[in-house]
Structure formats: C-alpha cells, structure tokens
Amino acid sequence: MSFYQVWIRSFADGNGDGIGDLYGVYDKLDYIRSLGVDGIWFSPLYPSPNADHGYDISDYRAIHPDYGDLDQFKRVLDKAHRLGMRVLMDLVVNHTSDEHPWFQASRQSRTGPYADYYFWRDEPNDWDSLFEGKAWTYDEVRGQYYLHLFSKKQPDLNMDNEKVREEVKDIMRFWLDMGVDGFREDVINFISKREGLPRGIPFVPLVGGMIHYKDGPHIHEYMAEFRAVAEEYGAVQIGEGPMTTVRSALNYLTGATKSLDMMISFDHMFADCFYIEYLHLPFRLTRFKRAVSRWQNALAGRSWNVLYLENHDHPRIISRYGSERFWRESGTMLAASYLFLQGTPFIYQGQEIGMTNIRLPAIEMYEDIASKTNYERLLRFESAEKRLRRIHLSSRDSARTPVQWTAGPNAGFTTGTPWFHVNPNYKRVNAAAEARDPYSILNFYRRCLRLRKRSRTLLHGRYREYFPHHPHLFVYERTLGRTAYLIVCSFTSKEVVMSLPPAYQGHHLTLMLCNYPATDGTDPVLRPYEARVYRTQMGKDAR
Ligand code: NOJ
Numbered sequence: 295m296s297f298y299q300v301w302i303r304s305f306a307d308g309n310g311d312g313i314g315d316l317y318g319v320y321d322k323l324d325y326i327r328s329l330g331v332d333g334i335w336f337s338p339l340y341p342s343p344n345a346d347h348g349y350d351i352s353d354y355r356a357i358h359p360d361y362g363d364l365d366q367f368k369r370v371l372d373k374a375h376r377l378g379m380r381v382l383m384d385l386v387v388n389h390t391s392d393e394h395p396w397f398q399a400s401r402q403s404r405t406g407p408y409a410d411y412y413f414w415r416d417e418p419n420d421w422d423s424l425f426e427g428k429a430w431t432y433d434e435v436r437g438q439y440y441l442h443l444f445s446k447k448q449p450d451l452n453m454d455n456e457k458v459r460e461e462v463k464d465i466m467r468f469w470l471d472m473g474v475d476g477f478r479e480d481v482i483n484f485i486s487k488r489e490g491l492p493r494g495i496p497f498v499p500l501v502g503g504m505i506h507y508k509d510g511p512h513i514h515e516y517m518a519e520f521r522a523v524a525e526e527y528g529a530v531q532i533g534e535g536p537m538t539t540v541r542s543a544l545n546y547l548t549g550a551t552k553s554l555d556m557m558i559s560f561d562h563m564f565a566d567c568f569y570i571e572y573l574h575l576p577f578r579l580t581r582f583k584r585a586v587s588r589w590q591n592a593l594a595g596r597s598w599n600v601l602y603l604e605n606h607d608h609p610r611i612i613s614r615y616g617s618e619r620f621w622r623e624s625g626t627m628l629a630a631s632y633l634f635l636q637g638t639p640f641i642y643q644g645q646e647i648g649m650t651n652i653r654l655p656a657i658e659m660y661e662d663i664a665s666k667t668n669y670e671r672l673l674r675f676e677s678a679e680k681r682l683r684r685i686h687l688s689s690r691d692s693a694r695t696p697v698q699w700t701a702g703p704n705a706g707f708t709t710g711t712p713w714f715h716v717n718p719n720y721k722r723v724n725a726a727a728e729a730r731d732p733y734s735i736l737n738f739y740r741r742c743l744r745l746r747k748r749s750r751t752l753l754h755g756r757y758r759e760y761f762p763h764h765p766h767l768f769v770y771e772r773t774l775g776r777t778a779y780l781i782v783c784s785f786t787s788k789e790v791v792m793s794l795p796p797a798y799q800g801h802h803l804t805l806m807l808c809n810y811p812a813t814d815g816t817d818p819v820l821r822p823y824e825a826r827v828y829r830t831q832m833g834k835d836a837r
Contacts, residue, residue: 296639296743297333297382298326301606302361303347304696305643307708314696314707316362320370323377325725329646330743333380335478335532337606339367343393345447346425346663347606347694348384349480350391354465371473380475382530387462388481389448396461397449401436411458412449413441419491421503426667429503441491443484443507445663453485453516466523476530478558482517483535483542486510501537509542517546517553532600534558540592547597556638558600561585566614567688574687577615579785583759583768590636590757590770599637603628604645609692613651616823620787621648621723623823625735626809630825631768631783633742636757641739644697647725648735651692652717657682661714665689698724733811745807745827751777760795767792767820773832779806780828784820792820803828 300319308317316339326334338348341358348358357367374381390397399408418430418439423446430439431446441450451458466477487507494502524531533554535543543557565582567574593599603611616624625648633639654660657669657678665688669681676684686692691714698720700706705720717723728734746752755772766786772779780798784790794803805815807827815826 295333295380296331296641296746297335298329298331299335299337299605299640299642300326301337301347301643301694302339304694304707304714306697306699307710307712310709311360312708312710312713313360315360316357316366316370320366320373323370323373323379327377327379328740329641330740330747331641332378333382333475334374335382335640336384338384338386343391343447345391345445347661349386350389350393350445350448351386352391352393352395355468368472375473380530381473382476382478382532383469383474384480385462385466385477386480387451387453387465388484389442389444389450392447392449396451401433401440404436404438407457410452410455413452413487413491414438415441415491419503420493420496421491421506422494422500424500425664441487443481450487451485454487454489454512459516459519462520463523466520466529470523470527470529474529476524476555477532479520479531479533479554481536482533482554483509483513483538483546486513486516504537508537509545514545514551514553518551521553530555532556532558536560540588544592544596547593556598556600558602559589561588563603563608574684579765579768580763582615583762586632586635586768587757587759587762587770590759594636594757599635600640601632601635601637602640602642603632604642604693605640606642606693607690609688609690610650611645612648613687613692615785617787618650620823621650622733622735623809623821626738627783627785627823627825629735629739629742630781630807630809630827631785633739633746634752634772634779634781634827635770636755636772639743639746642693644693644695646736646739647698647728648723649695649698649717650719650723651686651689652695652715653686654691654715655682657685659715660685660689660691662690662694665691700724700726738809741807749777749779750774751779755779766790769795771795776832778830778832780830781825782820782828783825784823787822789822790820791818793818797832798828798830801830801832803830 302314305314306318306322307314339357339361340351341353341356342348342350357363371381396408396411400411421429423429425445432439442448443450484507487510531554535557538559545551546554562582562585566577589599611628612625616628665685669685673681695717696707696712698705701721701724704712705716728736751772751774755774758771760769768783770781806829809825
C-alpha cells in the first residue's frame with residue numbers, strides 16, 4: 295500500500311471560488327491514481343471555523359460548505375474505490391472547535407448533559423498550550439477555565455467521560471457506514487489526561503505538562519474501545535503520535551494493547567530542527583539516519599512503519615533536507631531515500647512535483663496559527679528580520695500553498711482568486727510540465743512506486759543500514775531470500791566517492807533506478823544528490 299495525502303483547501307479548486315474542494319479532487323483522482331498509490335488520506339473536510347485549518351471541527355458528520363457536501367464526498371469516495379484506492383478520513387477527537395454545539399452547551403451549564411464533555415476548572419494548572427500561551431482560557435459564560443492543548447479555539451474533549459467515547463465511536467461508524475476505509479487519528483496519544491491534571495515539570499516551557507497527557511493513564515483502554523469499532527468494519531487505523539518514542543509506539547502497534555495498524559512518528563523530521571517550528575538547526579544526515587534506522591529495526595517483523603517526508607505540518611522537504619539549487623536531483627534523491635524503506639509510503643500533495651518553501655515578505659501574509667504565535671513568542675530573543683527568516687524555514691504554510699498544476703494563471707489551481715499565495719516558482723515547478731518530462735521529479739516518483747510494488751523484497755525484505763556515520767551518504771539494503779536491493783543516496787551538492795559494502799563487492803549489480811540519465815551505475819563517484827537503486831542475487835552463504 296501507499297497513500298497520497300490531500301489537504302483540500304490548497305489541492306484543486308473545481309468551482310472557481312479560490313478554495314480547493316471536492317469537485318477539484320474528483321477531477322484529479324485519475325492523476326492521483328497515476329502516481330501508483332493505493333489510497334488517499336484526507337486531512338479534515340468537515341465544517342470548521344478554520345482557526346487551525348480544519349483541525350478545529352464544528353460538525354463531525356458533514357462536509358465544509360467550502361469543499362462541497364456529503365453527496366459530492368460520496369461521488370469522490372465511489373470514484374476512488376472504482377479506481378482501486380482506499381480512502382482514509384482524519385479523526386480529530388482530542389479536541390473540537392469552540393464553536394461545536396457540544397462546547398456551546400458545555401459552557402452554558404455546569405450540570406447539563408454536556409457539562410463534562412470538556413475539562414473545566416476554577417483554577418488553571420501550569421500547562422502550556424502547544425500553539426498559544428497557556429493551555430487554559432477563561433470562559434465568561436461558564437465562569438471557569440477550559441483546557442486547550444492547542445489553540446483557544448480547540449478545547450480538549452474529556453475522554454474520561456464515557457459519553458464522549460460513545461460520540462467518538464458513533465462518528466467512526468458514521469463514516470465507516472458510508473464506506474470509508476479507515477482513519478488517520480490526530481494526536482491520538484494525547485487523548486487520556488492524568489486524573490486531577492497535576493502540575494507539569496517546572497521550568498520546561500511548552501512540553502512541561504506532557505508527562506500527564508502523552509500516553510496517559512487510560513489510553514489503551516480507550517483505544518481498545520475504538521479498535522473494536524474499526525474491527526467490526528475491517529478498517530485501518532493510523533495514529534499520529536507527536537513526540538512518541540519507539541517504545542511507547544510499540545504498545546499501540548503490537549501485543550495485548552494493539553490498537554493501531556501504524557503510527558506516524560516524528561523522529562526523522564527533527565534532523566534540522568527541534569519540534570518543527572521552534573528551533574531551527576543545520577540539517578544533519580546522521581540524525582536523520584539514526585531515527586530512520588531506529589524505527590526500521592524496532593518494528594522489523596513486528597509492525598509496519600509510516601514512511602513520509604512531508605505533510606501539512608512540515609515545510610517542504612527539498613528546502614530542508616535537499617537543495618533548491620539542485621532541485622530536480624535532490625527532489626528525486628529524497629524520493630528514493632524513503633520509498634524503499636519498510637512500511638507504507640505517504641506522499642503529500644505537491645511533494646511529487648518537488649514544490650518548495652514559500653518566502654513571504656511579512657508575517658501578516660502568513661495564515662498558520664502556529665507560525666504566527668511562534669514568530670511572536672521568540673520575538674523577545676531575535677530581531678523581526680531574523681524571526682521572519684526562521685518562519686521562511688519552518689512555517690507549515692510552506693506546505694499549504696496551492697498545488698501547482700500548470701504554468702498558467704494561478705498555477706492552474708483556480709480560475710478565481712486563490713485563497714492563499716501561490717509559490718512564484720510555478721512556471722518551472724508544475725505537474726503539466728513534469729508530466730511531459732521523462733526525467734522529472736513527478737515521473738521519478740512514479741518509477742519508484744512501480745518498482746516498489748513489483749518487488750516482494752522491497753515490500754517485505756529485511757532492512758539494514760550501512761555506513762551509519764557517513765555524513766553525506768545514506769546507504770541501506772532490503773533483502774529477502776537471495777535477492778538484495780541496495781539503495782545509495784547522496785545528500786550533498788559535492789561529488790562523493792562511494793565504496794560498496796563488503797557483502798556486495800564482487801557481485802554483479804543491476805542498476806534498477808538512478809536519478810541521473812544515461813548512467814550504468816558503475817562509476818564510484820556519485821554526482822550531487824545522486825540516488826541509485828541496485829539489485830543483486832547473493833550467494834547462498836553471502837550473509
Ligand atoms: C496535528 C495536525 O496534523 C495539525 O495540523 C494540528 O494543528 C494539530 N494536530 C492539532 O489538531
């Protein structure tokens with residue numbers, strides 16, 4: 295399996311209002327299928343005031359009017375199924391929007407049926423919100439504070455309340471009855487908070503309270519309830535686990551507490567930063583490799599990895615781990631660096647055409663709440679100019695610019711006025727131009743997925759990394775029986791001499807894929823950001 299992620303607002307506008315929608319998605323389903331993926335994950339499509347672009351939901355059983363309606367969703371679902379693709383919805387149940395009717399009822403009464411749907415206190419504790427200031431906001435109507443781990447407009451649901459868990463199960467059934475195939479579950483490791491909401495670790499900003507809500511005391515009981523619903527339908531469940539460790543992820547993925555099919559981890563996304571937006575560091579390949587290998591090795595034979603380099607929460611990968619100067623080379627190399635690992639690859643919209651970060655000249659032009667508050671929060675320590683440069687490197691908005699379909703007006707995203715800035719590089723970076731070019735990033739993604747799908751070794755083979763300390767090369771193999779694939783990726787703009795791992799020396803290697811044209815793969819010198827995928831048969835006792 296492999297998935298394509300759609301963040302709908304910027305995907306494709308079908309009705310000319312400047313906002314991506316399900317009409318646009320419908321028309322692009324063949325394109326998505328042509329990549330070779332087997333499914334789509336939709337970031338939230340539900341009605342939302344968009345304080346956090348869809349992750350603040352005001353109605354779990356409808357489609358945001360900007361994106362269409364349930365009938366149009368069903369058309370998309372049916373067509374996706376006809377094309378052989380599964381569809382995953384985003385299940386966001388750590389919090390709702392403050393405009394959700396449950397919250398509106400909860401703030402009205404301390405005794406009514408919704409009184410305990412959220413966390414209300416006369417005195418807040420010391421936890422920080424991950425998005426803005428303290429995790430508590432005073433509500434005038436109820437005369438109490440409510441908890442929000444994310445923005446003020448995203449109050450946390452009280453999952454200890456059995457009625458809330460019943461609501462979650464009903465929501466799951468609603469979409470599963472309609473025919474969706476499963477869920478990506480938002481910050482799912484945060485949904486159980488420690489009783490009494492105790493003080494966090496003193497003097498630890500942002501994450502000081504996390505020890506009381508990450509993998510909280512009742513998480514596995516609650517997850518088991520949701521799992522039972524998914525199992526009734528044979529639905530897939532993929533959890534998002536911010537700050538998760540391999541060890542805690544394994545509790546969700548294996549054994550008696552297994553409640554997820556896969557976990558979205560973050561470790562490999564911290565090779566140039568600490569927690570995406572907060573602290574930017576120079577990219578270090580060894581940090582990336584260490585994280586990848588840790589997950590590959592720990593899950594081997596026990597579970598299944600989520601493979602990704604981009605989503606709506608991360609800036610564009612070429613601008614981070616690759617090079618905009620070596621745009622095509624690094625965009626293709628990055629594809630090879632992860633598409634042959636063990637697990638299920640996810641490709642985020644625009645990644646397959648090598649979209650890069652946008653650099654807007656003023657913070658007011660940004661949309662994302664996390665970028666705006668991060669800019670403000672650290673303004674005490676850095677000049678405005680420096681802060682803005684960091685936002686250029688780290689903003690989630692770089693992943694949220696309209697998808698570049700053509701070199702025409704608005705990059706072919708809309709016939710109206712786009713809701714957000716189009717990256718000015720669209721004349722060069724766009725799907726139409728790349729479809730015509732056999733050596734494009736787009737066609738390289740297609741080739742990688744085709745190769746992966748055809749090979750049992752690439753799907754099920756054992757993972758092993760070579761030269762883990764090499765600062766520029768990521769070299770790994772996948773082996774099954776006597777078949778071995780060796781994947782060699784250069785993460786530098788300089789030429790590097792590669793030596794083969796000893797087990798491969800003297801073997802005949804067939805070059806299956808390379809991101810440079812006209813090459814036979816025998817030259818020991820790797821060109822900037824070169825990627826090669828070799829295949830060979832090992833002797834019986836070669837290992
Ligand atoms: C993770 C989502 O991917 C992100 O976009 C969102 O802001 C937070 N969870 C809160 O829902």
